[in-house]
Amino acid sequence: xxxxxxxxxxxxxxxxxxxxxxxxxxxxxxxxxxxxxxxxxxxxxxxxxxxxxxxxxxxxxxxxxxxxxxxxxxxxxxxxxxxxxxxxxxxxxxxxxxxxxxxxxxxxxxxxxxxxxxxxxxxxxxxxxxxxxxxxxxxxxxxxxxxxxxxxxxxxxxxxxxxxxxxxxxxxxxxxxxxxxxxxxxxxxxxxxxxxxxxxxxxxxxxxxxxxxxxxxxxxxxxxxxxxxxxxxxxxxxxxxxxxxxxxxxxxxxxxxxxxxxxxxxxxxxxxxxxxxxxxxxxxxxxxxxxxxxxxxxxxxxxxxxxxxxx
Amino acid sequence: xxxxxxxxxxxxxxxxxxxxxxxxxxxxxxxxxxxxxxxxxxxxxxxxxxxxxxxxxxxxxxxxxxxxxxxxxxxxxxxxxxxxxxxxxxxxxxxxxxxxxxxxxxxxxxxxxxxxxxxxxxxxxxxxxxxxxxxxxxxxxxxxxxxxxxxxxxxxxxxxxxxxxxxxxxxxxxxxxxxxxxxxxxxxxxxxxxxxxxxxxxxxxxxxxxxxxxxxxxxxxxxxxxxxxxxxxxxxxxxxxxxxxxxxxxxxxxxxxxxxxxxxxxxxxxxxxxxxxxxxxxxxxxxxxxxxxxxxxxxxxxxxxxxxxxxxxxxxxxxxxxxxxxxxxxxxxxxxxxxxxxxxxxxxxxxxxxxxxxxxxxxxxxxxxxxxxxxxxxxxxxxxxxxxxxxxxxxxxxxxxxxxxxxxxxxxxxxxxxxxxxxxxxxxxxxxxxxxxxxxxxxxxxxxxxxxxxxxxxxxxx
Numbered sequence: 114x115x116x117x118x119x120x121x122x123x124x125x126x127x128x129x130x131x132x133x134x135x136x137x138x139x140x141x142x143x144x145x146x147x148x149x150x151x152x153x154x155x156x157x158x159x160x161x162x163x164x165x166x167x168x169x170x171x172x173x174x175x176x177x178x179x180x181x182x183x184x185x186x187x188x189x190x191x192x193x194x195x196x197x198x199x200x201x202x203x204x205x206x207x208x209x210x211x212x213x214x215x216x217x218x219x220x221x222x223x224x225x226x227x228x229x230x231x232x233x234x235x236x237x238x239x240x241x242x243x244x245x246x247x248x249x250x251x252x253x254x255x256x257x258x259x260x261x262x263x264x265x266x267x268x269x270x271x272x273x274x275x276x277x278x279x280x281x282x283x284x285x286x287x288x289x290x291x292x293x294x295x296x297x298x299x300x301x302x303x304x305x306x307x308x309x310x311x312x313x314x315x316x317x318x319x320x321x322x323x324x325x326x327x328x329x330x331x332x333x334x335x336x337x338x339x340x341x342x343x344x345x346x347x348x349x350x351x352x353x354x355x356x357x358x359x360x361x362x363x364x365x366x367x368x369x370x371x372x373x374x375x376x377x378x379x380x381x382x383x384x385x386x387x388x389x390x391x392x393x394x395x396x397x398x399x400x401x402x403x404x405x406x407x408x409x410x411x412x413x414x415x416x417x418x419x420x421x422x423x424x
Numbered sequence: 425x426x427x428x429x430x431x432x433x434x435x436x437x438x439x440x441x442x443x444x445x446x447x448x449x450x451x452x453x454x455x456x457x458x459x460x461x462x463x464x465x466x467x468x469x470x471x472x473x474x475x476x477x478x479x480x481x482x483x484x485x486x487x488x489x490x491x492x493x494x495x496x497x498x499x500x501x502x503x504x505x506x507x508x509x510x511x512x513x514x515x516x517x518x519x520x521x522x523x524x525x526x527x528x529x530x531x532x533x534x535x536x537x538x539x540x541x542x543x544x545x546x547x548x549x550x551x552x553x554x555x556x557x558x559x560x561x562x563x564x565x566x567x568x569x570x571x572x573x574x575x576x577x578x579x580x581x582x583x584x585x586x587x588x589x590x591x592x593x594x595x596x597x598x599x600x601x602x603x604x605x606x607x608x609x610x611x612x613x614x615x616x617x618x619x620x621x622x623x624x625x626x627x628x629x630x631x632x633x634x635x636x637x638x639x640x641x642x643x644x645x646x647x648x649x650x651x652x653x654x655x656x657x658x659x660x661x662x663x664x665x666x667x668x669x670x671x672x673x674x675x676x677x678x679x680x681x682x683x684x685x686x687x688x689x690x691x692x693x694x695x696x697x698x699x700x701x702x703x704x705x706x707x708x709x710x711x712x713x714x715x716x717x718x719x720x721x722x723x724x725x726x727x728x729x730x731x732x733x734x735x736x737x738x739x740x741x742x743x744x745x746x747x748x749x750x751x752x753x754x755x756x757x758x759x760x761x762x763x764x765x766x767x768x769x770x771x772x773x774x775x776x777x778x779x780x781x782x783x784x785x786x787x788x789x790x791x792x793x794x795x796x797x798x799x800x801x802x803x804x805x806x807x808x809x810x811x812x813x814x815x816x817x818x819x820x821x822x823x824x825x826x827x828x829x830x831x832x833x834x835x836x837x838x839x840x841x842x843x844x845x846x847x848x849x850x851x852x853x854x855x856x857x858x859x860x861x862x863x864x865x866x867x868x869x870x871x872x873x874x875x876x877x878x879x880x881x882x883x884x885x886x
Contacts, residue, residue, distance in 0.1 A: 114840075114841075114844045115844040115845070115847075115849070116844065116849075117843055117844070117847035117848060117849040117852075118447070118848075118849060118850050118851075119447065119448070119450075119843060119847050119848070120840055120843045120844065120847060123836075123839075123840075123843075124840075127836060146523070147521060147522075147523050149521055150520050150521055151514060151520055151521075151818075152514060152517075152519065152814050152815065152817050152818030152821065153510075153511075153514060153817075153818050153821035153822045153825060154818075154822075155818075155822075156814075156815040156816075156817075156818030156819045156822055157815065159521055159811075159814060159815055159818055160811045160812060160814065160815035160818075162521050162523070163519075163521075163539045163807070163810070163811035163814060164807060164808060164811050166539065166540070166543070167539060167542070167543045167807035167811075170540070170543035170544065170546075170547055171543065171546065171547065171550075171794065173547070174546075174547035174550045174551060175550070177551065178550060178551065178554040181554055181555060182554065242555065242558060243555075243557050243558050243559070244555070244557045244558075244781070244782055248782070249780070249782070250775075250780035250781075250782035250783040250784075251779075251780050251781075251782060252557050252780070252781050252782030253557060253742070253781040253782075275780060277777075277780055277782070277783060279556070279782055279783060279784045279785075279788075280784075280785075280788060281553060281554045281784070281788075282550050282553055282554065282788060282791055282792070285795055286792075286795070288788065292782070382523055383523065386521050386523040387523055418850050418851055418854075419850065419851040419854045419855065420850070420854060423854065423858075
């Protein structure tokens with residue numbers, strides 16, 4: 114085929130352009146660490162990567178949810194534990210208040226029980242951040258309201274929360290209810306901490322009853338009604354503690370699974386989108402050599418023509 | 425004889441000079457002098473030659489290659505304009521992969537596009553579901569929702585602008601094509617006049633006309649045929665456009681309905697069914713991939729609006745209010761977040777019943793929307809439907825890229841072949857130049873010799 118100078122020049126330009134473009138692409142891959150960037154690079158991989166990244170975002174959010182709920186469960190646990198402490202002490206007082214005690218001692222116990230009631234109300238009105246945790250879904254107002262008489266004795270403790278329980282999302286298709294209501298007299302749903310119709314617990318009322326019996330010096334009633342009543346309360350509280358433990362375990366398991374999923378997704382995204390740096394660097398070197406060789410040889414050939422040799 | 429020879433060699437040198445001067449003119453086809461012995465004289469010794477004469481200046485051109493190149497130029501023009509249109513669409517959509525964005529620990533980290541914002545919205549729903557009474561989480565929800573709405577608006581506007589640009593470029597193409605058509609008709613006139621019996625082949629005009637034909641073919645696929653008088657007749661989709669030296673028809677754009685500009689003949693008003701060239705590429709990019717992309721975004725936005733509002737409508741805000749919409753608007757161009765909710769996030773209806781701010785059932789349902797296959801999106805989730813839309817654009821553009829590469833290679837091969845026939849080689853011309861120069865010197869020597877001989881004869885007398 115007859116080859117002219119122009120043909121050679123055009124070939125040279127297009128080859129050099131091609132090599133230059135290849136170098137630029139490889140350089141870009143190395144500096145971003147990514148094999149694909151725009152949808153045109155590899156549409157199937159881009160689609161998969163976008164889907165994986167949507168999953169990654171969801172997993173990250175779930176991790177944050179789990180962490181929030183773990184804090185809440187811990188707050189709940191601490192509150193229930195201090196209620197248990199009160200329950201233990203109340204039981205002790207009830208047992209010790211028999212006929213052998215002097216009226217003064219009984220009065221002292223009554224005062225102590227009053228204090229215990231107030232302390233427990235305060236505990237049960239614990240907040241986690243912006244919300245009261247023992248009011249059911251009624252989280253914007255304190256669950257318990259205390260009423261006292263002129264002498265400072267507690268006359269009643271009223272529950273103004275509800276029995277609703279909010280399911281919080283911790284994974285796709287999985288929710289967990291961390292909160293427990295203070296009182297549940299409906300007979301269904303989450304067991305109440307203080308009052309529950311199924312277990313017969315009614316801690317505040319039992320404590321008020323104990324307080325009143327102590328004030329009246331009625332040790333017989335204490336033995337016959339208060340002590341067994343407080344026993345039911347204690348069992349209820351113990352089961353609350355183990356329930357909380359179960360919830361915390363569930364959250365920990367979810368957290369582990371979540372971390373594993375996050376790692377797996379990161380690996381999958383990396384497989385789709387990341388450049389194999391070693392391989393890319395080798396290819397870049399090859400492209401650079403080819404570019405250099407093309408420039409050198411082309412420059413040499415292009416310069417020569419017959420005119421150089423004519424006198 | 426000597427004089428005639430001198431003239432012939434001089435002409436040859438001029439042609440060589442012409443070739444050398446046009447070495448870098450891509451439209452130029454090299455010319456060659458055709459020399460022939462001049463008519464012989466009968467003499468007693470037989471036929472005696474009278475020297476050389478230049479009979480024609482011939483242009484080295486292969487008509488088959490020319491028509492192949494014209495055809496391939498149309499294909500190249502088609503894919504090039506598709507590629508550039510779709511590139512603009514890709515930039516307008518603004519969806520790029522950032523492989524580190526998904527593993528960021530914050531939910532509102534570096535965002536790279538609609539996909540990220542969509543995930544951000546659902547993450548915010550999840551976080552409000554976890555802490556429904558937290559104003560911080562609600563504010564974040566509003567912020568994420570606004571970011572998504574704004575980005576959808578932006579993408580929609582960008583794509584709409586790309587569509588306008590493509591319409592404008594179609595207009596520009598049509599104007600250029602009409603100019604080329606009238607130029608070709610004029611050239612036809614000049615060429616036919618020059619090729620009339622008694623005239624000669626106007627090589628330079630033919631070169632010019634061929635280059636204009638190729639420019640026209642780049643814009644629109646043409647069918648051309650050469651008439652007996654040397655004129656090239658052009659038709660597009662069966663409609664005669666250039667007939668001899670007259671412009672039989674020109675092109676114009678028209679609105680086919682819905683702002684869709686197409687091409688038709690000006691006088692006849694016949695819509696043209698184009699098969700190649702930049703015009704067709706622009707039209708296909710605009711009405712094919714770009715339209716699909718815009719529809720995909722609009723469907724996504726309208727489904728999102730409908731589904732979110734349906735769930736949110738029946739919920740209750742922190743103060744017991746209900747019935748407020750979450751999203752306003754109907755598609756990607758006008759989706760927006762209810763401004764009342766933005767200024768007071770406590771009005772977001774996260775609860776299933778009034779009066780209990782810890783009730784998160786509506787927020788939970790909203791967060792579960794992320795994984796729910798939507799009937800209106802082909803039973804895919806929102807994120808899946810969007811990534812499929814993006815991939816659709818990617819496939820089209822990837823294909824256009826491949827086709828452009830292939831077409832460029834084919835065009836390059838064809839022009840190499842043409843170059844080997846018609847291209848000027850400096851070495852060759854220089855060699856011919858030296859040859860003609862030597863012949864000129866030799867002829868001059870002949871004249872001198874004859875002159876000397878005559879002088880000898882004349883001086884014989886004196």
